[in-house]
Amino acid sequence: MNTKTSKTLGVIGLGSMGMGAALSAVRQGVPTWGFDPRAEALQSFEQAGGKAAASLAELAPHCDVVLVLVVNAAQTETVLFGEQGLVAHLKRGSVVITSATVDPALPPVWERRLAEHGLWLIDGPVSGGAKKAQQGQMTVMASGKPEAFDAAGDLLNAFAGKVYRLGDQAGVGSTVKMVNQHLAGVHIATACEAMALGIKAGADPHQLYEVICNAAGNSWMFENRVPHILDGDYTPLSAVNIFVKDLGIVLDAARHLKFPLPLAAAAHQVYLSTAAMGLGAEDDAAVVKYYAALAGLELPAAAEAEAQP
Numbered sequence: 001m002n003t004k005t006s007k008t009l010g011v012i013g014l015g016s017m018g019m020g021a022a023l024s025a026v027r028q029g030v031p032t033w034g035f036d037p038r039a040e041a042l043q044s045f046e047q048a049g050g051k052a053a054a055s056l057a058e059l060a061p062h063c064d065v066v067l068v069l070v071v072n073a074a075q076t077e078t079v080l081f082g083e084q085g086l087v088a089h090l091k092r093g094s095v096v097i098t099s100a101t102v103d104p105a106l107p108p109v110w111e112r113r114l115a116e117h118g119l120w121l122i123d124g125p126v127s128g129g130a131k132k133a134q135q136g137q138m139t140v141m142a143s144g145k146p147e148a149f150d151a152a153g154d155l156l157n158a159f160a161g162k163v164y165r166l167g168d169q170a171g172v173g174s175t176v177k178m179v180n181q182h183l184a185g186v187h188i189a190t191a192c193e194a195m196a197l198g199i200k201a202g203a204d205p206h207q208l209y210e211v212i213c214n215a216a217g218n219s220w221m222f223e224n225r226v227p228h229i230l231d232g233d234y235t236p237l238s239a240v241n242i243f244v245k246d247l248g249i250v251l252d253a254a255r256h257l258k259f260p261l262p263l264a265a266a267a268h269q270v271y272l273s274t275a276a277m278g279l280g281a282e283d284d285a286a287v288v289k290y291y292a293a294l295a296g297l298e299l300p301a302a303a304e305a306e307a308q309p
Helices: 016-027 039-047 056-062 073-081 106-115 129-134 146-152 172-200 205-213 220-231 240-257 262-279 284-295 300-307
Strands: 009-012 032-035 065-068 095-098 120-123 138-142 160-165
Touching (some): 009 016, 009 056, 016 039, 016 065, 016 129, 032 039, 032 056, 095 106, 095 146, 106 120, 120 146, 129 138, 138 172, 172 205, 172 220, 172 240, 172 262, 172 284, 205 220, 220 284, 220 300, 240 284, 262 284
Parallel strands (some): 009 032, 009 065, 138 160
């Protein structure tokens, strides 16, 4: 069903999440502009019915709402306030949705700076992975002033399955996302550790996966990530380095709060160790390779490959 709106959406960052969000909006009939520094991403988006912009300056004047789905806080700040940033080109009254996982102290600062230019901010981190982004079913953890949500209208629903309004102040959305990343990071590291333990003890990894998916020890991350291990496919949908960053944010925030996080700290060290092996750019399920290296394990794909004539 098409989203009934006269507003135009812009999406900055056409990676696995951003491309999915942008194409979901296109499918719902929302006029959608996209920008990414990679020419192949722009070409792919344009071929799918979107409008590709060669620069932020070209995109911004057309858009009422701009979704910024870049990697980190530094990239977000460049997009917003850099020499060619959005603040110089957006119409007054436009809304910016910032969706990178960042320190929750940053969105209130961005909100104040954007307000000086007559612009609204929604602190709107997302979750759900590339698959849900492609389906228009991401979860948005949003906070911001009521006027910002009023100005955005229904456009959040063009790319999200669930939009949670968590408060009237920027920063609350990023706080909730931080908690989500704490859980996600620990769950992935634990899933990899558990699979390595089972393989070391002699369990068939495919059977182990099936049983755990139907038992009390299952988690969304176990069910989602272990197939990468079983297939030997570490193409980065979410890289190891993402959790080096995100659990670092979690631990920094906890330090300021003087709150202990022993499980997050242990998981962070596992991601750091995996990155130190040169695997930081691989899928986060590559954490299992860290355990395999420690224990001398042969992972499923490698064993199957050697069995072939």
